[in-house]
Amino acid sequence: MSAGAGASPDAAPVIETRGLSKRYGGQLAVDRLDLSVPAGSVFGFLGPNGSGKTTTIRMLMGLIDPGAGTVRVLGHRMPDAARTVLPQVGALIEGPALYGHLSGRDNLVRYDSADPTADPRTRKARVAAALDRVGLTAAAGKRAKAYSLGMKQRLGLAAALLTPRRLLVLDEPTNGLDPQGMREIRTLVRELARDGTTVFLSSHLLDEIEQVCTHAAVMAKGRLVTQGPVEDLAATARGRLAVSTPDPGDAVRVLKENGVTGIAVESGDRVTGDPPPDGDLAELTAALVGAGVRVRGFGLERASLEDVFMQLTGEGFDVTG
Amino acid sequence: MSRADTAAYAGGPAAAGDPGVRRWFWTLGLFRSEVTTTFRRWRTLALLGVLAAVPVLVGIAVKIETGDGGSAGGGAGQGPAFIAQITNNGLFLVFTALAATLPFFLPMAVGVVAGDGIAGEASAGTLRYLLVAPAGRSRLLLAKYAATLAFCLVATLTVAVSALIVGALLFPLGELTTISGTRISLSEGLWRALLIALVVAASLIGLAALGLFVSTLTNSGIAAMATTVGLLIAVQILDTIPQLDALHPYLFSHHWLSFADLMREPVHWDDLLSNLRLQLIYAAVFGSAAWARFTAKDITA
Numbered sequence: 095m096s097a098g099a100g101a102s103p104d105a106a107p108v109i110e111t112r113g114l115s116k117r118y119g120g121q122l123a124v125d126r127l128d129l130s131v132p133a134g135s136v137f138g139f140l141g142p143n144g145s146g147k148t149t150t151i152r153m154l155m156g157l158i159d160p161g162a163g164t165v166r167v168l169g170h171r172m173p174d175a176a177r178t179v180l181p182q183v184g185a186l187i188e189g190p191a192l193y194g195h196l197s198g199r200d201n202l203v204r205y206d207s208a209d210p211t212a213d214p215r216t217r218k219a220r221v222a223a224a225l226d227r228v229g230l231t232a233a234a235g236k237r238a239k240a241y242s243l244g245m246k247q248r249l250g251l252a253a254a255l256l257t258p259r260r261l262l263v264l265d266e267p268t269n270g271l272d273p274q275g276m277r278e279i280r281t282l283v284r285e286l287a288r289d290g291t292t293v294f295l296s297s298h299l300l301d302e303i304e305q306v307c308t309h310a311a312v313m314a315k316g317r318l319v320t321q322g323p324v325e326d327l328a329a330t331a332r333g334r335l336a337v338s339t340p341d342p343g344d345a346v347r348v349l350k351e352n353g354v355t356g357i358a359v360e361s362g363d364r365v366t367g368d369p370p371p372d373g374d375l376a377e378l379t380a381a382l383v384g385a386g387v388r389v390r391g392f393g394l395e396r397a398s399l400e401d402v403f404m405q406l407t408g409e410g411f412d413v414t415g
Numbered sequence: 416m417s418r419a420d421t422a423a424y425a426g427g428p429a430a431a432g433d434p435g436v437r438r439w440f441w442t443l444g445l446f447r448s449e450v451t452t453t454f455r456r457w458r459t460l461a462l463l464g465v466l467a468a469v470p471v472l473v474g475i476a477v478k479i480e481t482g483d484g485g486s487a488g489g490g491a492g493q494g495p496a497f498i499a500q501i502t503n504n505g506l507f508l509v510f511t512a513l514a515a516t517l518p519f520f521l522p523m524a525v526g527v528v529a530g531d532g533i534a535g536e537a538s539a540g541t542l543r544y545l546l547v548a549p550a551g552r553s554r555l556l557l558a559k560y561a562a563t564l565a566f567c568l569v570a571t572l573t574v575a576v577s578a579l580i581v582g583a584l585l586f587p588l589g590e591l592t593t594i595s596g597t598r599i600s601l602s603e604g605l606w607r608a609l610l611i612a613l614v615v616a617a618s619l620i621g622l623a624a625l626g627l628f629v630s631t632l633t634n635s636g637i638a639a640m641a642t643t644v645g646l647l648i649a650v651q652i653l654d655t656i657p658q659l660d661a662l663h664p665y666l667f668s669h670h671w672l673s674f675a676d677l678m679r680e681p682v683h684w685d686d687l688l689s690n691l692r693l694q695l696i697y698a699a700v701f702g703s704a705a706w707a708r709f710t711a712k713d714i715t716a
Contacts, residue, residue, distance in 0.1 A: 155547045157714040180549035187547070191540025195456055207448035208548035208555070214444055253544065 106169055108133045108261050108292040109154060113163035116149050123149045125316040126163065131294055131309070136287045138303035138324070139296040140403060141313030147296050148188055150313070151265055154294075155185055168260060181211040184259040186267055190250025194239035198230055198249050201238050205253045212257055224252040229278065243270035251279070262286060263294045268302065280306050300400045314407040327402050335369045337382070338391035348385045352378055369394065445550060449562035453528065459566070462524040463573050469520060470512035470578035477501050477508075478585045497675075504591045505582025506601070509608045510678065512578035513571070513615050517671050518651065521570055525619045526643035528566045529626025532559040533709060535636030537716040552710045556627070560702065563623045571616040575608065597680040607677055614674045618690060621667040621697025622647065628705040634716040664689075667697050 109131035116124040124146040131137045141147045152158040153165055156173030165172040167179050192201050202221045206212045212220075225234045228248040233241070238249065247270050254262055264283070268276040283293050283306050297303055303310055304324065311321035320327060335354060339345045345365045346357050353370035360366060369375065375394065382389055453459055481502050497514060500507040533556070536542035545555060582588070591604045599607070626643040633639050647668075653659055654666050663669050670690030676683040 152543075152714070155543075156549075157543055157546060159711075159713060176549050177551060180547055183547070185544075185547045187543055189540070191544055193452060193539070193541060196452065204448050204452060205544055205548055207444045208545045208550035210445075210549075210551065210554070250544075 106133070107131055107166075108135075108168060109137075109294060110166045111150075111154075111163060114150070114153060114160055114165060115162040116146075116153060116158065117161050118149075122316050124153070127313075127316075127318050129311060129318060129321065131292065133292055134287070134290060135309045136283060136293045136295060136307045138307035138310035139294060139313070140298075140300070140303060140310060141296075142407065143298075145313040146316040147313055148265065151187060151263060151294075151296065154263065155183070155187065156180065157187075177210075181209055181257065182260045183263060184254030184256070184261070185263040185265075186247075186250045186254050187263070187265050189266065189269060190246045190253075192238040192241070192246055192249060194237065196238060197235050198238055198241065198245075198252075199225065199234040201249060202253055202256060206256050209257070220256055224255045227255055227282070228252045244272065244275050247271055248275070251282070259291055261292045261294065265296045266298065267295065268297070268299065276302070300403060312403060312406050319406045320402075333369075333394040335367050335375075335378070336391070336393055336395050337365045337389060339363060339365065339382075339387055339389050341387050344385060344387045345382060345389075348382050348387055349378070352381050354378070363390075366395075445554060445558040446561050449558045450565055453562055453566060454569075459528065462527060463570060466516060466520055466524060466570055466573050467577040469516050470508055470574060470581050473498075473512055473515060474501075474508050474578070474581035474585050497678075500592070501582070501586060503587070504604075505584075505586035505588050506579070506591055506604050506608060508582035508586070509575050509578040510611065510675070512574050513611060513674065514672065516574050517615055517618065517674075518668070519647075521574065521615070522619060522622050522647050522668070523644050524570050525563065525567050525623055526626050526647055527640045529563045529623045530630050530640035530643035531636045532563060532627050532639075533630040533705075534633050534639035535630075537634040537714070538636045540716060542716060543714055546714060553706065556631075556706055556709050560623065560627055560705075563627060564620065567619040567623055568613075568616045571612050571619075575612040579608070593680045594675065594678045595680040599680070611674045611677050614677065614687065614690075617694060618671050618674070620694040621701070624698040624701035624705065625667070628701040628708070631705050631709040631712065665693075667693060669693070 107130045109129060111127050111129045114124060114127040114129070115122060127146075127150060129150070139147055139151075149158065153160050154167055154172065156176040156179075159173065167175075168182060170179050172179060192198075193204060196204065199221060202224060203217060206217050206221060207214070222231070222234075225231050228251050230245065230248050230252060233245060238246065241249065247267070251264075251267060254264070262283075267283075268279050271279060280302065283295065287293055287306075287308075295303070295307065307324055309322065310324050310327055312319040312327075335349075337345050337349070340363055342359045342363060342365050346359065349357055349365065349367055354367040355370075357365065357367035369378070375392075379389065379392055382392075477498065497507045497510040501511060533542065536545060546552065550558075589601055590598050591601070592598055622643075625646065626639070629642045629646070630636075630639040633642075650666050650668050654663055654669055670686050670693060673686035673690050676687055
């Protein structure tokens with residue numbers, strides 16, 4: 095696959111929205127969204143349920159008309175340029191949908207015939223290649239009705255990979271898969287990204303995003319809270335200081351004197367807190383040792399994407415918004 | 416993201432050849448996919464099975480009724496009194512079966528298939544994947560309508576062929592008498608039977624468009640099918656209420672039984688043409704409505 099291999103890093107964004115909004119009834123489902131997905135990135139799209147992710151994805155794909163604002167995908171306005179843009183986009187939206195009475199293979203043939211740019215002469219070979227890529231070759235002749243959720247998910251992915259794509263939009267691609275299947279999908283996403291395909295991935299599994307994504311955006315209540323490279327996002331949340339000591343009482347006192355806030359004692363011999371914004375950690379260790387606090391371990395624990403998420407949205411991930 | 420890049424992807428290895436011709440060929444591809452998907456459904460096959468069974472039942476009933484040498488009583492059933500002639504000529508079973516299925520069984524089957532068209536895809540979730548493929552909304556709607564019309568034809572021919580086989584097995588075939596009393600040869604009779612089947616299929620064009628329009632209004636396949644069949648029944652009832660005389664010429668089922676005029680000598684065209692005209696008007700009105708609705712619709716299923 096050579097999809098988008100020529101795209102330079104400073105090329106125009108693959109997805110770009112400006113002031114994108116959508117109102118349902120009286121409620122804004124999506125509120126002035128300015129999203130920018132760089133070419134060649136693996137872009138994680140995060141947000142609690144009901145935060146407007148799905149509505150956004152449907153507007154990107156031209157399924158829902160934007161109420162206000164603009165959407166550009168691969169440089170073209172959506173939904174007007176759907177016929178030019180969508181053949182280059184593979185999508186898995188809100189789980190797979192299949193014709194239960196058709197075999198897995200015939201499902202792919204059906205979706206491929208719907209694409210006016212897909213060559214019918216190579217259809218058979220492309221369908222076989224897509225089935226092979228998601229590991230469904232053995233079950234290709236079975237009716238889709240008899241597929242497990244994981245197999246349906248794989249078949250949905252296969253449909254997204256029927257032709258070389260410049261952009262893949264994957265909404266919860268590992269839903270219903272066992273750990274082995276999830277690992278395979280992650281490997282597949284990395285492979286596709288290496289070949290130059292931009293991957294737009296929504297997931298509720300934060301560690302999954304952290305493992306495969308180069309960029310991420312966080313949505314909450316219809317608004318974009320933040321977006322950028324994953325390292326930068328993680329860096330915005332300060333790490334947490336952790337001191338392992340048999341003298342927690344003294345440690346708490348010394349840390350407090352040195353400007354550490356939010357101090358908590360965990361499991362008897364572990365003290366954590368937020369380090370002072372401009373303090374040098376070396377000064378803290380010196381102060382602790384100077385006060386006679388015995389220190390077993392001292393360090394800054396790197397903030398995870400989950401910490402960032404909690405700080406930005408003020409809620410746990412699986413809370414319905 | 417240059418234009419050349421885009422074109423390379425759009426063209427792929429098949430970039431050769433006239434693009435206009437190719438596009439048509441591939442639109443045909445979607446239509447073919449639509450037809451095979453429809454005819455591989457259990458429901459479709461069951462509907463065709465029911466339609467094929469009607470002539471068998473009618474044929475056997477007439478055979479038993481007349482087994483002791485008496486003649487079948489005609490005129491009691493709906494439609495033209497072809498039934499009395501079946502014992503003389505098996506070909507009349509074709510006309511009888513079409514007359515018996517046109518008021519309800521045939522349109523019901525068409526209502527199910529048309530109503531399921533868009534709404535069924537929506538409730539299965541497959542609609543969003545067809546549209547991001549991208550099938551194109553107008554192209555998909557056109558393919559759906561063409562496939563529904565193909566079903567109208569296949570359903571009608573199923574009744575006709577089943578009736579012809581049963582008629583030939585149970586009764587003699589030969590010269591036949593038209594409604595006007597003239598005699599025509601068997602081959603002429605077969606031609607008329609085919610023509611009648613085509614006219615019956617064409618009588619369903621309007622309902623097919625109406626069903627497809629209903630199908631764009633909802634995300635539930637069952638609701639769309641039930642509504643279409645409900646409308647069919649309502650229209651049939653309205654057509655029997657004499658006080659609504661003024662309304663009758665506009666009901667899509669009003670001229671349905673005019674196909675019998677093809678068995679006159681010479682053929683009476685007035686009613687036949689009114690029927691076809693009405694069907695085309697329905698197709699234009701509800702086809703446009705379906706298009707307007709479907710191309711502007713937010714796909715949330």
